[in-house]
Amino acid sequence: MRSTQLPPFQRVFDEHSGAVLSFLRGAVGPADAEDCFQETMLSALRAYPRLVDGSNLRGWLFTIARRKVIDARRALARRPTPVADPDPGAAPGDQAIIDEGLWDDVRRLPVKQRRAVVLRFAGDRSYPEIAEAMSTTQDSARQSVHEGLKKLRRDRA
């Protein structure tokens, strides 16, 4: 028995895919984000009809996305050389350069701050959700976001 009616998956995609993609860009970088995005949405679609509780579809998608991030990081660790150069075919506008620079700075944050900042701003998660995702307290989650932002401001000043 489902507690809520599952909407057509297209609606889940329309409402949450942008936030998922933002989260993944922050978590694995723009180069790997699209692959991670495809894997996340396909896994979600595969599991969707069996989902029992459809009351927090965004939270459910982010749980899947976080698992894909772990997979992607493992794969990255096995790569002989890190991919540093942006795609030479891409011609980003100013906005894209600013954003990519920002995410690079985010990726250089200490791991706790990085996860907290990404969950908060790319994932649009509440502090209780961040605390749960990081297995910590809300105060500590708040503290990590605060420290992360402070460091980003310093780095980008």
Added chain:
Amino acid sequence: MTADTATVDEALASRFVERAEAGGLLDVAVTTMDSPIGTLLLMATRRGLVRIAFESENRDDVLAEVATQLSPRILEAPRRLDPVRRELDSYFNGDLRDFDLDLDWSLVGPFAQRVLRRTARIPYGSVASYGDVAHEIGSPRAARAVGNALGSNPIPVVVPCHRVVRTGGNIGGYGGGLPRKRWLLDLETG
């Protein structure tokens, strides 16, 4: 820094749909098309065309109903419906008289299926009465039930319930509204 949400561009979204289709995860494909009787919502499973809705029906309601009755794995995927759109276009142009499309009857109960399959054999340009159809399916006294089955036809136009009319010149009812029924009958009698 604001909580920005990335835009999933069309290329990324359509790659997802392609991979969903290739992986057998696209249970119901949806698209819309313009027609002389208004925008049509088209839906197909892997078995075939399962639903056509006129714009008089609420799109969200139709999608929710199909999500419950068939599967919530519903995505906008125009490609699967290309053949349907092509045939409907030439039908509305007056170039096509008989549809040659795979149909999925999953949304139709057994009695209604008998009614609709019989209705699908009424030739282009001619009409039958509710009583005729009731008689043909071996339930001569079920004219009213036939009317109900036709009224809930999930695949109108392609399953031509508009060709069933009342005896005595009255064209009877139509799920999509009488002006649409009139338009279709006029098209077919040219």
